[in-house]
Amino acid sequence: MYSNRRRTLIALCALLLIVAAACGQKPGVGLGALPAGAAGENIVVDPETGALVNTETGEIFDPETGEVISTGSGGIIDSSGDTTSQDSGSGSTSGSETGGGSQDPGETEAEEGPEPSGGDATGVEGDVIKIGIHAPITGAAPVPSSAFEAGKDLYWNWLKENNVKINGRDVEVVFRNDNYNPSQAVAACKEMVEQEKVFMLFGLAGVDQIQACARYAASVGVPYLSAGVTEIGLSNLPSYFALWMSYAQQGPLLADLLVTKLGAGDEVNGMVRFNTPGFQDAHDAYISGMSDAGADVAYDRAVSKTAGQTDAQTIATELNQQGVENVYVLTSPVWFIQLLQAAQNQGYHPQWVGVGLSMGIDTVPNVACRNQNSIQDARFLNPFPAVVDVNKYDPDFTKAGGRTDTSNGSIELGLWGMSKVAHQLLLLPGDDLTRERFVYFAERAQGVKTGVFPDLNYAPDNHLGGDAMHLLRADCSQSRWITEQSFVSDF
Amino acid sequence: MRTAVVTAILFVIVAIVLAIGAGEQTGPNRFVVLGVVNGAVFGLMALGLVLVYKGTRVFNFMQGEFGTFGAYLLFIAIEDINMAYGFGIVFALAGVVVAGLMVERVIIRPLINSPRITVLVATIAIALLAVGIQILVFRIDPKALSPIMQTVDAAGVPQGLTVFELPIEPQRLIAVATLLSFGILLGWFFSRTDLGLAVLATSQDAFATRVVGIGVERMSRFIWGSAALLGGIAGLLYIPVAGALLPGVMSSNILIPAFTGAVIGGMTSLPGAFVGGVTIGLVQALSLWAAGHYFIGERALAEVIPGAEQLSILAVLLLVLLARPQGLLGTEA
Numbered sequence: 001m002y003s004n005r006r007r008t009l010i011a012l013c014a015l016l017l018i019v020a021a022a023c024g025q026k027p028g029v030g031l032g033a034l035p036a037g038a039a040g041e042n043i044v045v046d047p048e049t050g051a052l053v054n055t056e057t058g059e060i061f062d063p064e065t066g067e068v069i070s071t072g073s074g075g076i077i078d079s080s081g082d083t084t085s086q087d088s089g090s091g092s093t094s095g096s097e098t099g100g101g102s103q104d105p106g107e108t109e110a111e112e113g114p115e116p117s118g119g120d121a122t123g124v125e126g127d128v129i130k131i132g133i134h135a136p137i138t139g140a141a142p143v144p145s146s147a148f149e150a151g152k153d154l155y156w157n158w159l160k161e162n163n164v165k166i167n168g169r170d171v172e173v174v175f176r177n178d179n180y181n182p183s184q185a186v187a188a189c190k191e192m193v194e195q196e197k198v199f200m201l202f203g204l205a206g207v208d209q210i211q212a213c214a215r216y217a218a219s220v221g222v223p224y225l226s227a228g229v230t231e232i233g234l235s236n237l238p239s240y241f242a243l244w245m246s247y248a249q250q251g252p253l254l255a256d257l258l259v260t261k262l263g264a265g266d267e268v269n270g271m272v273r274f275n276t277p278g279f280q281d282a283h284d285a286y287i288s289g290m291s292d293a294g295a296d297v298a299y300d301r302a303v304s305k306t307a308g309q310t311d312a313q314t315i316a317t318e319l320n321q322q323g324v325e326n327v328y329v330l331t332s333p334v335w336f337i338q339l340l341q342a343a344q345n346q347g348y349h350p351q352w353v354g355v356g357l358s359m360g361i362d363t364v365p366n367v368a369c370r371n372q373n374s375i376q377d378a379r380f381l382n383p384f385p386a387v388v389d390v391n392k393y394d395p396d397f398t399k400a401g402g403r404t405d406t407s408n409g410s411i412e413l414g415l416w417g418m419s420k421v422a423h424q425l426l427l428l429p430g431d432d433l434t435r436e437r438f439v440y441f442a443e444r445a446q447g448v449k450t451g452v453f454p455d456l457n458y459a460p461d462n463h464l465g466g467d468a469m470h471l472l473r474a475d476c477s478q479s480r481w482i483t484e485q486s487f488v489s490d491f
Numbered sequence: 492m493r494t495a496v497v498t499a500i501l502f503v504i505v506a507i508v509l510a511i512g513a514g515e516q517t518g519p520n521r522f523v524v525l526g527v528v529n530g531a532v533f534g535l536m537a538l539g540l541v542l543v544y545k546g547t548r549v550f551n552f553m554q555g556e557f558g559t560f561g562a563y564l565l566f567i568a569i570e571d572i573n574m575a576y577g578f579g580i581v582f583a584l585a586g587v588v589v590a591g592l593m594v595e596r597v598i599i600r601p602l603i604n605s606p607r608i609t610v611l612v613a614t615i616a617i618a619l620l621a622v623g624i625q626i627l628v629f630r631i632d633p634k635a636l637s638p639i640m641q642t643v644d645a646a647g648v649p650q651g652l653t654v655f656e657l658p659i660e661p662q663r664l665i666a667v668a669t670l671l672s673f674g675i676l677l678g679w680f681f682s683r684t685d686l687g688l689a690v691l692a693t694s695q696d697a698f699a700t701r702v703v704g705i706g707v708e709r710m711s712r713f714i715w716g717s718a719a720l721l722g723g724i725a726g727l728l729y730i731p732v733a734g735a736l737l738p739g740v741m742s743s744n745i746l747i748p749a750f751t752g753a754v755i756g757g758m759t760s761l762p763g764a765f766v767g768g769v770t771i772g773l774v775q776a777l778s779l780w781a782a783g784h785y786f787i788g789e790r791a792l793a794e795v796i797p798g799a800e801q802l803s804i805l806a807v808l809l810l811v812l813l814a815r816p817q818g819l820l821g822t823e824a
Contacts, residue, residue: 137631144632275797301783302791304798308744309733310529310772311800314779317521317657334633334735341734345642345660347649363633367735370635372643 119434120221123199127169129426129433132192134213135204136180143205144363147408148175150401154412155419158400166426167433171419174198178209185209186216193222200438202418203227205358207247207278214240223438225422227357227414228383228466230278235464239439243421244383244453245466247330250355251285252292253469253490254381258326259293260491262351262379270299270324270350272315272339274307274331282330282355299324303331309338316342319350326351333364337371344374356382360472361410362480369476376476379484381469384452386481387413393486394451410481417452424448454487497766497819508777521657522780523773528659530772531667532729536741536749537756537764538673539721544758545681546690546714548607552614553594554749555742556621557719558726561587562736563629565727566636576639584723591719595712603697603711618742625738638662638731666728673721674765681761690714748775751804755811757821766819771804778803 123130133152137145156171174196176188185206192198201217203210203226210226211233217224218237226234228244235246245253258264271286273279283300290297299322303311316339319327327350329336336359343349352375360382368375387409390397397416403409425448426433428441443463448456456465468489472481485491505527508519536554543551564586568579594617602610640661643649649658681687693700693710701707722741729745730736752771756763778800782793792799811819 138626144630146630146632275794300791302794302797304793304801306798306801309729310525310775311779312734313525313529314522314776314783317525318517318780318783321517321521321656334737337633338734341732345649345732346658347643347647349647367633367635370637371734372641 116434116436116440117432119436121199121434122197124169124433125197127165128172129166129169130172130174130196130198131200131202131422132174132176132189132196132198133202133204134176134178134185134188134192134209136206136209137177138179143361143411144408147411148204148415150403150408151412151415154397154400154402155416155423158396159423161400166423167431169433171422171426178206178213180206180209182208182212185213189213189216193217193220199223199433199435200225200422202422204415204418208276210234211278221435223435223442225418225425227418228464230281231464232278232281237463239435240463241425241442241458242464242466243418243456244357245381245469246464247279247282247355248285249464249466250381250469251282251287252289253488254286254328254353254355255289255293255295256491257379257381257471258290258328258351258353259295262326262353264326264351265293265295267295267325268299268323269295269297269326269328270301270319270322271297271328272299272301272303272319272331273329274305274335275302276305279330286328298322299327303335305332307331307335309342311335312338312342313345315339316346316348319343320346320348324350326353329354329359333358333361337364337367340368340374341371344372349374349376352378354378354380356380356384356469356472357414360384360481361414362387363408363410365474365476365481366479369474369479373476375474378474380472380481382472382481383454383466383469384410384413384417385470385483385486386410386472388478388480389483390452397452413452417450420450420452421448421456424450454489498762501766501770505773517784519777519780519784520655522776524654524657524659526773526776527769528663528667528772529776530752530769531663531670532725532745532768533749533752533771534765534768535666535670535673535721535725535728536745537753537768538670538677538761539718539725540749540753541756541758541761541764542677542721543714543718544753545761546694546710547599547610548694549610549614550750551718552611552742552746553618553621554718554722555746556618556739557587557591557722558729558741558745559625559736559739560590560621561723561726562636562730562741563625566634566736569637576637580639580727583727584720587719587723587726588716591715591717591722592712594719595715599715600708600711603707622739622742629738631738633735633737635734636731636736639665642732660732662728662732666725669724669728670765670768673724674761677761686713748772748804751808755808755818757818760818760820763818763820770807774803774807775800 135143135148137143137148152173152175156173160170174192176192178185178188189201192201200223201213203213203224205227207229210229214224214226214234214237218239221239223239225241225243228242228246228249231246231248234240258269269290271283273283287297287300299319301315301318303315312335320343329339329352359380365375385393387404390402390404390413397413398404402412402416425438425442425445428445429437443458443460446457448465454466454468457467458465468487470483471485471488473484475482505523508523511519536558539554540551543549543554561583564583565579568574568582569576574582598613598617599610602613638660641650642660642662651661651664652659681691689700689705690710690713692705693707697707725745726741730740733740733744748771749768752767753764754767755770756765756767782796782799783791785792787795796802
């Protein structure tokens with residue numbers, strides 16, 4: 001009898017512990033330490049990094065002390081607690097056009113303004129500029145390592161072969177695997193900054209990893225360029241620059257695509273996303289974009305970042321059950337493939353849509369098309385055109401050895417485009433290349449053209465420079481993406 | 492007797508859930524079906540785990556990788572060597588059994604008299620090594636593996652069986668049938684054959700077994716070869732309907748639920764592996780359904796409690812172990 005009672009008691013305690021553990025994952029829990037006004041509905045906790053982010057203002061809080069690490073107004077808090085404002089600049093803004101025509105590096109315009117002189121030139125040694133890239137080569141959503149190996153130096157080697165220098169310098173690339181893990185991403189970035197002494201950092205993929213590394217980079221004054229992902233905790237970082245539209249910026253564009261082009265206004269629409277704070281702004285922007293476009297999102301589902309095939313089956317069953325006709329998917333490519341397979345197994349074929357970069361690599365249709373064409377006619381916004389069409393946009397890519405005949409080609413093309421942006425931005429400060437001058441000139445750069453990515457126009461108060469995307473469509477007759485529309489900023 | 496009672500209780504729970512969901516468009520009925528068919532794969536994997544545990548008293552963390560390895564072999568056979576699918580399956584399963592026997596000969600047998608924890612750690616090491624080799628050879632590049640029978644016809648109509656408007660692919664039906672067949676076969680083997688009894692005797696006292704003339708090495712070989720075969724079959728049945736073949740996919744997707752199922756069933760019970768696997772499948776599917784179906788304020792449970800299905804499985808595991816530490820159907824041997 002006693003034993004049974006004790007067992008029951010232990011069982012209850014265990015259940016309480018489980019509930020407590022679950023509560024620990026609720027956004028907003030543990031905000032007691034925050035200063036007055038900081039806690040609230042808009043505070044979300046990154047489950048992996050533990051950072052607290054205000055999704056409305058962009059402020060980042062130290063999870064232990066509750067102190068503001070980064071403000072939402074473009075400043076960072078130094079060790080003394082004072083806010084250092086970003087230089088707002090006062091230069092004039094030159095006009096820009098949406099387009100993607102090729103342009104020789106060096107033609108990018110920069111706004112006038114009080115120009116800093118000197119500064120931190122770490123990573124600029126003699127005739128070499130060292131840059132560091134982190135990406136997931138292993139982990140839940142890996143980038144094929146062979147593609148990365150082939151793509152990371154492709155553009156810089158092409159420049160060397162053609163004797164093109166950046167103010168007399170070549171670029172050397174250092175790479176570290178972040179294992180799709182924010183903590184490891186920070187460790188990788190730290191190592192590249194402190195040991196490898198890189199001048200600037202690049203984040204290729206992975207929202208949480210990019211967020212984590214960008215924050216670290218901002219804390220040590222290192223310029224950080226990344227794929228356009230979330231804006232939460234990034235848009236206010238002084239040394240952060242997005243290379244194309246953020247997910248939140250793409251939300252209304254996607255809504256426009258659905259309603260204007262795909263006739264989703266009167267249909268049942270849904271969204272499936274990974275449950276990470278980094279996707280919250282993308283979610284909110286899409287819902288609001290759909291609402292503005294006069295469409296309703298009837299199915300709105302978050303799934304765990306560690307979701308597997310059972311989750312995919314469950315979600316496919318729910319979508320099918322509720323008759324969802326258009327589904328916006330914001331997850332890892334591997335899980336999307338599982339979802340496609342689960343839907344295919346049920347004979348369920350909605351219109352799949354989404355945003356790039358991760359889904360825009362050819363591996364996705366290559367695998368999904370083999371699963372009985374489960375991805376046919378899916379449409380995704382992407383920063384670069386389908387790799388099969390690249391010669392129409394930038395023939396130098398294939399001349400440089402970029403591949404168009406493998407799934408890896410799209411990753412190589414993404415790296416090629418990123419390198420071209422970096423090239424143009426690195427030219428702007430001239431011979432006196434320091435981190436401070438790079439940031440100063442980059443945030444005034446207008447009309448950054450690569451021929452691959454849509455044009456970029458930065459401003460001191462806007463480091464998210466993109467305003468257009470390419471539209472890709474899955475073509476299972478070729479098992480790859482094809483470009484349906486280019487450099488599109490509305491439908 | 493206990494098996495019948497536990498199975499009956501499981502049926503009653505399922506019936507209650509089905510009754511609650513009857514007539515509701517977004518009810519749980521489809522998810523019950525989903526849980527059972529998913530649970531079949533967990534159960535199949537759990538059978539392999541129980542087989543090794545019954546025979547050697549070791550938790551075999553390599554079990555998942557037998558499945559992944561088999562799937563890669565099938566991929567090579569049908570994509571690179573252009574073998575017919577049937578021959579590809581034979582090739583893959585033969586390769587997996589050879590791998591199982593090699594693991595037994597090179598790693599397990601030298602440790603046969605070591606503490607069980609040493610062997611357990613060794614199986615973890617082999618599993619990690621296997622994943623590493625898969626990454627080196629096949630790269631982290633998702634691959635598509637065709638199922639035994641296509642899931643939809645040329646017109647896009649699902650094949651197989653439809654229950655509560657949920658199409659169940661032929662591949663999953665084969666998995667359920669395979670699980671049942673192997674469950675019965677192994678149950679008969681361990682209770683009715685001399686070889687089965689010899690395996691059990693070896694696990695209880697290897698020295699005494701050797702004294703009475705039973706070859707312990709032969710038993711060990713048999714156990715690992717059979718476990719590898721079961722793992723390989725689970726891999727070949729699961730991965731083609733899962734969407735993507737990646738290094739370590741069976742360990743990351745199936746091994747933990749299968750382990751949990753085996754523990755819930757009682758690590759030594761073959762019917763327990765079946766019941767445990769199906770229980771885990773049901774808990775997973777129903778908790779996922781509930782996570783999307785119920786709201787706290789304006790937020791779905793899935794957003795408030797990320798990973799609700801993992802928590803549910805842990806909760807069930809804890810409750811079962813606290814109420815009955817030897818598992819639902821666990822026995823001494």
